[in-house]
Amino acid sequence: MVAAHETTLRELLEGAKQYRVPLYQRTYSWTDSQFRRLWEDIRKLAEERIESPNLTHFIGSLVLAPSPTLGPSVSEFLVVDGQQRLTTLSILLCAIRDHRAKHEDPDHRDRIDQEYLINKYKPAHRLKLVPTQADRAAYEACLEATPQAGGSDQVGAAYRFFAAQLVAVDDPDDPMDIERIEDAVISGMALVSVVAGASDNVYRIFESLNNTGLKLTQADLLRNYLFMRLPSRGDAVYDSLWFPLQKQLDAGELEQLFWLDMVQRNPEVKQTDTYVGQQARLNGLHTEAEIEAEVRRFCRLGALLRIILHPEEEQDPEVRRRLARLNAWDTTTVLPLLLHLLDRRKEGTATSEQIASAMLYVESYFIRRLLIGRATASINRVLLRIVTDMRKDLPVDEAVRAYLSVGRKYYAADASLREAVRSIPFYLNGRATQRKLVLQWLEESYGSKEPVTPVSLTIEHVMPQSPTAEWRQMLSEDLQGEESFAEVHEALVHTLGNLTLTGYNAELSNSSFLVKRAQLGKSGIALSQEIASQKRWGRPEIHARADGLAERIIATWPGPTVEAGNKSEVPWDVMNTALAALPAGSWTAYGDLAALIGSHPVSVGGRLANYLAPNAHRVLQAEGVVSPNFHWLDPSRSDDPQALLREEGVEFDKYGRASQAQRIGVEELAQLAGMPQQDGSTQLLRPRSRHDSLLDDRFLEQLRDLQEAQVGLGTVAVLEAWVGMGGMLLYGSGGETSCFLMARGKDHELGNIWPATIYPSGKFEVVFQHLSTRPPFDDIALRKQFRQRLNELEGVNIAAAKLALRPCFALDVLINVKAREALIEHLRWFYGQAVQPGV
Secondary structure: OOEEEEEEHHHHHOOOEEEEOOOOOOOOOOOHHHHHHHHHHHHHHHHHHHHOOOOOEEEEEEEEEEOOOOOOOOEEEEEEEOHHHHHHHHHHHHHHHHHHHHHOOOHHHHHHHHHHHEOOOOHHHOEOEEOOHHHHHHHHHHHHOOOOOOOOOHHHHHHHHHHHHHHHHOOOOOOOHHHHHHHHHHHHEEEEEEEOOOOOOHHHHHHHHOOOOOOOOHHHHHHHHHHHOOOOOHHHHHHHHHHHHHHHOOHHHHHHHHHHHHHOOOOOOOHHHHHHHHHHHHOOOOOHHHHHHHHHHHHHHHHHHHHHHOHHHOOOHHHHHHHHHHHHHOOHHHHHHHHHHHHHHHHOOOOHHHHHHHHHHHHHHHHHHHHOOOOOOOHHHHHHOHHHHOOOOOOHHHHHHHHHHOOOOOOOOHHHHHHHHHHOOHHHOOOHHHHHHHHHHHHHOOOOOOOOOHHHOEEEEOOOOOOOHHHHHHHHOOOOOOOOHHHHHHHHHOOHHHEEEEOOHHHHOOOOHHHHHHHHHOOOOHHHHHHHOOOOOOHHHHHHHHHHHHHHHHHHOOOOOHHHOOOOOOOHHHHHHHHHOOOOOOEEEHHHHHHHHOOOHHHHHHHHHHOOOOOHHHEEOOOOOOOOOOOOOOOOOOOOHHHHHHHHOOOEOOOOOEOHHHEOOHHHHHHHOOOOOOOOOEEEOOOOOHHHOHHHHHHHHHHHHHOOHHHHHHHHHHHHHHHHOOOEEEEEOOOOOOEEEEOEOOOOOOOOEOOEEEEOOOEEEEOHHHHOOOOOOOOHHHHHHHHHHHOOOOOOOOOHHHOOOOOEEEHHHHHOHHHHHHHHHHHHHHHHHHHOOOO
């Protein structure tokens, strides 16, 4: 007999219980998107429970069966369904335990362990959750808080993700915030526990629970509900109102409309709760006339949403321009405000001029946040609350600006913006499309009478990402004191002052400044013409251009109100988030962190010397040695940081220098900090038809221009071998035409998969981060085997700590014929695993 009841994690884990994941279950496979979705639900629930302490959030079902080896003193269950959810929550509890024990009270360790994670007095059943054998060691490392906790496997990725989020959300001025998070996890996450009887067929239960037919959308449900309430007026209302609404908006847009309408009343409502929320509101209406009036109101709002989604249909030119820009920025959380603004104009309480001004402030807000490296921090919450929280006694544009200007919303004031434009790695922040938009709109601010079509333009690093000897010589002239070339190059290369737009990215690439200056001088882009007027391109010139662009930005995009102040702020929380996610067995340098957050290595060192930060012992000097000034901020600690790093898996040479292969650089730190990655827009080519494609020709042309002939020949040999074994080639459509080695296409039953991406600038990028979500390589054992195979190549040394990232090796490895042939064999092995898993 099946027993089902709603429960919480507290009820599931308290007492002498053990939940075993059967060996035949798949290994732990949740990924970053699922971690992030769960975390956002927990964070919101923790805030909501301040006002409503009994509020819960349903996260699904858990199907259990009594274990056939049921013990006399421990309730033992097999987890038939829900093991990914239960494992994730247990890992999260480990992260909460470690965070609270470190930052609040060490007693939290024993308390959380004994209440939720272990059966202290039952050594034979010590673990309350026993994952599959493949995941057990990684899970136990988290449970026991060993140096191996947070490794490069999926369990380690979950632990590192939640550890980083706890660091980011922990407000030193709010001593209860992490306690509220713990309470939301333990008491607020609601599940349906389905416990089968000893004679029940648990798999039939599992099948019925997961039987997914064609489900009605929330818009379908709401439509059915509304017309159920219109017994006599239904046909007329459908013909005159609902049918025209459905012609204006597709099914997804219609559902979005009903959610936007809810958000303007309750900013916390989730899109998945749209139908429930609308139904609860409409239950208060009693007559057909009232229901018909609601349908009429939906029609009015639908017409406005249509304009927002299709700005070309707007009549006022300035409103049309601002809508088009916010539409291009591509964030749905601004839609409730836009709908409110257009509705205010429709009702006559705001003019076109005022709503265009309000949209300019929102545009300015987006751009200034991006420029100071705060593109995503809390932005959804901020935007969804504008309509309900902005002042009602001001004109709508002034109200929007005033709301964005107060509190911790990162509407950068002028002083902060001037400093950030000089130092923040603009190219590593925000989405690639948004970075290009900022440069495109900056170009438009010059008011050229012959505007350049932006479609063919890409972002160009004037000082290249892979500098030649000429560039090294030029930049070395600017070094001061003990500065190294690498530190200064990383601090400058991705900043706005070093970037422009060009249609000749491939031709420019790593060329000397003399060559670039001549090419940029012919450009119709004002941003590039400024650079062409310079005699050299080093730190003084990049800083001067950054200062000029900062003033243009300030003049183009208005900042916050005077009341907001004009203080500057270093994003130390971004640094802490990256450090918290730093895998065991890896290290980073002060200069890498400085480049990530737009600071200086000395400032980073000073910060780490005086403020607690996660994994501070993993920050070394550039050559891989512990800083002579390093000291533990915990007075009870006196252990040797190098010895601890060795225990975690970092290798040191006889001179005490950490392996550079295990170093996490600035771009990998950006991945760990959760910064959006480069666009992956691609175009599929037919196998064996490579030379028929424009993109293919561009790739080969760039490879020939940027690499020695032997490197080019070696690379082409690898590509030909890949196609010969049945693989496909996929090409990126960015300025640098990357080549993806596709083993499966997106139409394959297991989804697409590729082992690597080749960049003509000289990188062979191994995409472990992508592989971790694609069968069969979601099994970490296969990814480890692939890494070990690649490390057999002369000149390749990929650290184990990078199994969750996208490490690279140089294309010049392919000059060596033996290395090239070995790589082809390893790719052949990969292809076989991908197309015939398990064979």
